[in-house]
Amino acid sequence: MNPIMIIGFLFFTGIVVFTSWYKSRRNKVSTLNGLFFANRNLGFLLVGGGLLFTNINTASIIGENELTYTKNMTVMAWGITSVLAMLIVSEFSMPLYLKLGIATTPDYLTARYGLGTGKLVSFIFLISYIINLLPSLLYGGAIAFNGLFHFSDVWKTDYWATIWILIWVMGTIGCLFSMLGGLKAITILDILLGIGFFTGGLLLPIFGLKYLGHGSFLQGLHTVLTLHKEHLNSIGSPSDPIPFSTLFTGMLLVNLYYWGTEQYIVQQVLASKDLKTSQKGIAVACFGKLISPLVLNIPGLIAVHIFTKMHNTAEAFPRLDSLVSPPFIAGFIAAVIFVAALTTFNAGLNSSSTLFVLNIYKPWLAKKSRSVPEIELVRTAKRFEIIVCLAAMFIAPFIIFAKHGFYTYIQIVNGFFNVPIFTIMFMGFITKRVPAIAAKIGLAFFIVSYGLTQLVFDLHIHFLHILAILFVLTCGIMLLIGKLYPMPVPYTQRLNNLVDLKPWKNRHFFTGILLLMMILMFILFSPLMLAK
Template structure:
């Protein structure tokens, strides 16, 4: 393994830790609000940067590019579809959360319903993080970093042992930021890493297109247009990862759940110094998510055109990174990289995409909640009281910028469709 790669990785990791320390060394971490919400002091750009990197994990960098390598650009629904959800959260959910002065989403459910609901949802969230969220992130991150650093060859171990070494490394480094610095340290490090990830992420497709086009990114893109134009289609069919029709059923619900109720995501917006900054951060993040396909899908398509169809899909992105990045930047990019339905699917094959099924289940569950509410209604009418935690004056540009974000999402879809360049 190249010593320059290791050196640049260590340098950038230590640099981000130092910057985070400088920005948070005077913070009061003794209170829950100071530790978990950064003293409610985050501004719009910090919230947006932290949201971007908190969401942008190796699960997406490796997994979505694997979809681009194997299928087409339909998987970008996970990214650009987030824009609609972020706008809706800024409009409807965040004002209610901040008015209630809550620290966690279960706190809101306790005030809205009761402590039993809070306990049930907390347990469900905990199991979801441990069993559903963390394993794929750690596995995909370990797969990529193990390949970039050649951990197997460096230590002379099996591929499985190399993965375990990398998983523990990722977990330990990520935990240090969170445990000793609280949310604000994580948010600051996320913002710095987010800048590096955005720059490095956009460099990969640019350099990949240069490699494909013998030095010209335009020629590289033209080769994709000539050889594999079908891969630039974002609409997709029912057998593709995310058919366009799911954007209005299960995909919208998944994104609303993720951006509006997932604690590790909403915690950033809950830490806003006021409603204006929180809404601004969410809308900025909505625009930034539109850049996602450029470094989350297209590199996979570039890898297909450079290396051919014989690669394991999960190896497409790390192989492209090693192929196109200068050696010192490989370590820097790796440092940014690291910082963090049974019946219908198995028994009864409906023939529907699983995201459509999710929408059907949502309607059924909502109907069940409505029936329960009629049979055993709450004794006292719920009123959301203003806890005076932050200034609730909304951002004056919320509506025009929110509409602009949604329109921009539709333009991106039209561009990568049979009526656009995929024709």
């Protein structure tokens, strides 16, 4: 373990955490609005940074580089195609959410289908966070740190025991930070992470290519562009992790769910000053997604030419960093990974307590005709965060036994939660008489059917295509129920906007530029150009 690397890590981590605390210290978290929504006063850079770096985390850094190393650039589709979904959400979903003045996405489902459906979806969200989102972040962070600092060798412990220790250290720190700072501290952390992320995104490929070229950056670049060219291809075949056809079926649905329904993502936008600010913030996040392959994929490409064989391919990124970067810079990049894990983990914890307090606990109090001071609700939210954090820390180490790779595991498990929720949200948007029972039957049908295809029957169909097929079938079932048993009174929206709803007038111009850049990225990494 290099002491200079440790110093670099502690130095940069200390700067980020101290600055985040200093900037948010005046905002005492004594209200739910302050804890969950930063008093709905975030500017577009904070909104954009919050969206981007709540999304980019250790799971994506470790997982996407692993798949780029073992397969090819097809995995970049998760991030690049999300630009289209984000722009759709910016134009249609966010104006609706802000008009309604909702605090959580289940709030909309409660208004549309009734309290029972809202509670059910809140429980599904919480289960998703506890068994998948939060554990995967901790596990990805633990893998990264062991790969960077070689703790298992230093401590003379076996690999699994090391992962347990690192997960519990990271989880404890993340929980403390979330409870003390709330969403305001998390979003400030995101901006600082953005500076470090893209600085590291430039430095690591430069050092990696220089190492590969024996001191010559151009020679290293020539090696990557001329050898193992199959890794440069982003146009997936049926045998690749992301077949190209899935971009137009299940991947589109997953991205629409993620950017327009996922609570810990939507919460970043609901905290904006107004609609114009939220749309600008989403555009900033889109641009960030287009340049994120510098960190999410390019290191994996370089690792292909340096490591001919790895015992644990999930360590492709951290092993490359510790090998090619100067020790102080390697420590800086390690700090970026740590903060990336921290910011998404904190956002997940914060959203978990948001869902619990606003959609489960407060309705329960109302049913019991009990009144509780707001400061007590804040304490309840923080106690719930501790419970969720402990559960995630116990589950995280067992991800080591997942098949098909870490990142693929995450996406497959997400299928149990994401598109089913998006389906009933979508049907709520486009229909007025589909009843609550249709939403509940639709959720049950989708989740059970998807589970059978993944755990019992092997249909030899990509899981993203299966999600698209089930989406169509579930929509059909819900429409049929709505035809046979329609709501007596059609649903009408009750507007309760808390912020200005004037849209950003330049949004269409920037939408065109961002979509063009998205298409050019796929052309660049295709048999038409680099993979020729």
